[in-house]
Amino acid sequence: MTAEFVLTGASHSYGAGICALDGIDLTVEPGEHVAVVGANGSGKSTLLKMLDGLAFCTTGTIATAGRPLTEEALEDPAFRREFRSRVGFVFQDADVQLFCNTAFDELAFGPLQLGLDHDEVRTRVAEVAASLRIERLLDRAPYTLSGGEKKRVAIASVLTMRPRVLLMDEPTNALDPRSQVWLLDVLDEWKRAGRTVVIATHDLSAAAESCERMIVLSEEHRIVADGPPEEVLAQRDLLLSVNLVHEHAHRHGADRHVHPHAHEHEHA
Amino acid sequence: MHIPDGYLGPQTYAVLDAAIVPLWMIAGARIRKTLKARQVPMMALAAAFSFVIMMFNVPVPGGSTGHAVGAVLIAILLGPWAAVVAVSIALVVQALVFADGGITAIGANVVNMAVIMPFVGFYLYRLVAGDRPGFGRRIVAAGIGAWVGIVAASIAAGVEFGLQPLLSHTASGQPLYAPYPLAVAVPAMALEHMLFFGPLEAVVTMGIVAVLARQDSALLDMKPAARPLRWLWAALAALILLTPIGVLATGTAWGEWSAAQLKGALGYVPAGLGRVGTLWTASMPAYMPPFIANPLVGYLVAAALGATLVVGVAWGLGKLLSRKDGSTPVDPPSARL
């Protein structure tokens, strides 16, 4: 089976040569659940954008399902159609992702862009809405939804394209605890369904819970660790050096001691 | 300057509503060429920005606050045609969501604030800014462009208002729509904007350009000065000529006018009109045929002069700039804007 993504020495810089990713070698196999962790600005989001064909290699190569993923390749309508329906992207900011008139239109957008006939579009929208339990939101304008509802609609809007691969940027960000649990359940379900998932996050506990492979990006925009979450999380010094955890001072009575400490949420 | 329904008579709003259709089509074609598929999010955000700018209360000297329009700023950031689309969308959303500005008057509002204002302001900005790389001069240029742009728009609105008593009145001559003659409406609108809203617009535009120059100067890259199509100017000129001619569509032709006929037709002469009329007739040599020394003709001349002045200034600036651009074409920084 061909790998879902193969990156070879992939680098990306933007503007006046500001580096976002440096010499990334990475293979994602079908069905894998991969968490990409790293501090702010380490290049997680850029990596996801490159996997989704929204940003491209400055040097190095990236291939998907055996074909090079380049700007030119995506200009081919047949490849674009195949790629966009196979790979879905859930953005960090649901406000950015929801740009249509109603939640229904959001869910219908992708299938309509794929050129599916209208009955098929309606069927897909109904199916996905039922599975994520958002039927009652379909008629509403996105700006009237709550944060958790927006996230559900954003995920649903990607699922109607029936992607085999899901890329998610900070999926647990801005979600209340109940919605976070719901999201982890959804990820489990996808796991059983054999979907490939790549999550970019700095929520180490969520990453460990939902993925069997963890990749750590350093602040120098390179991969510094790649393995099962238990192994990666055991390397405290490494996590300290990439700024994912930090020394935390506690006071126990009169004693003061310092230990590494991982934050579940971003420092404001 | 948002004109609600009810102030403009059918002849005026019909002409202006018809005029914006081709303008929108040209603008649409222009931005499709420069922005390609990006046009939808770009225009939506620019329109939202334009709308939100109008929501900020800006303190003005004297303890009061006012609103800016931002059309010239958007033209500086995205080019004049993009400003036409963005400000038009903002105006349509205002009319359809917030019930601001009329339905029939949408053409007038678009022509004043989404066409005249950004074009006049943008070309003046380009003229004053020149090709200098420094931002100091551009900031001043933005201020001048904003001030002149909004004043030009207000004069256009004043002309639209001022034509109403001429175009529509009862048998006894009472105005049916906006009641003030050109001699009152144009100076009132122009003065208000020269002294109050113009400086506000200039301060806001300069301030934002200055901040952007400091923080994100790529946004201020010179956009290509879209050369206005020749026939667009021709259409505008025709519009100016046609609007006052509507006054005469009462069954008489130019040459057949006589003072007596006019009295019969109008019967009643508003005081303002009387004043302008006296001025006009007094300045006419005695040997002139009577129809020229007529208050209504004085009126028409004033209307045509005002509108021609606005368009003429914009056209002259465009001419000057397109000559400059001809030698050194400015490329768009990239399709990404």
Added chain:
Amino acid sequence: MIPALAHIGEAPPRRRGSVRSLARRTADAIGHAVAEVLENDELASGPGLMQALDPRFKLVSIVAFAVTASFVHSLPVLIALVLATMALAAASSVSVTSFAGKVWSSAGLFALLVCAPSATAWITPGAVLVPLGPASITAPGLLIASRLIARVIAGAGFGLLVIWTTRWTDVLRALSSLGVPDLVVATLAMTQKQIMSLLRTVENMHLARESRMLSTGSATENRGWVVDRMAFVARRSMKTADDVYDAMLARGYSGAMPSLIDLRATARDWAWMAAGVTACVLVLGIDRMVFPT
């Protein structure tokens, strides 16, 4: 600049003796505007005569009403139109007092200010009703001013009524099925959404400033701050446009915006249409025959 916009921010009544800062006033105004749009969605989803109509028919009738009103010359017919908008409001579960208040504050008051001078002898000579020297109110002047105010109120009222009884999402669907290009409708949809999100940002910026300010600040300081925040909004808008474009591309966007719309006109809609056409013809007929001017 935009007298009509000022009403959006019709802030709650000011407490006696407290001077609200500029930041607070703006934040209140914006918060109020956002709340109004959201409440509007609720009102439009509720029961009522106008709510039950197909949005396409309502959009057509907004134009028909505005055009008809613009051709009416006689004051009694214009007043009848104003009363008709109030009757429609009552039939559409809209509180007539809040409707009238909103129409008056958004359009009527401004029209009154604008035409006040035209009611005086200075602009319109004629039989003096209220002698006030050069500002004496004359009979023809009063007629001219009342006619304009009535026409403005009628037009603004009907427009407001349609907006209050139609959800924005339905307005867009109607535009789309009336032949407005999909790209334009999509841009309008995105604009409205971004306005809501930018307005929230702007409201929060003003509240944050308010919470950190001890005095109300000088005009110069306030102006500097406002301009700086506007520049921030400009940059944010540009960045969001890029992000939204990426999000569209990610879902296969290729430049077209097809949409799925199934609006079905019912007998009620056609009845409304027939009644509307009859009303327009009657109004113009009465205006020209019964009240020739």
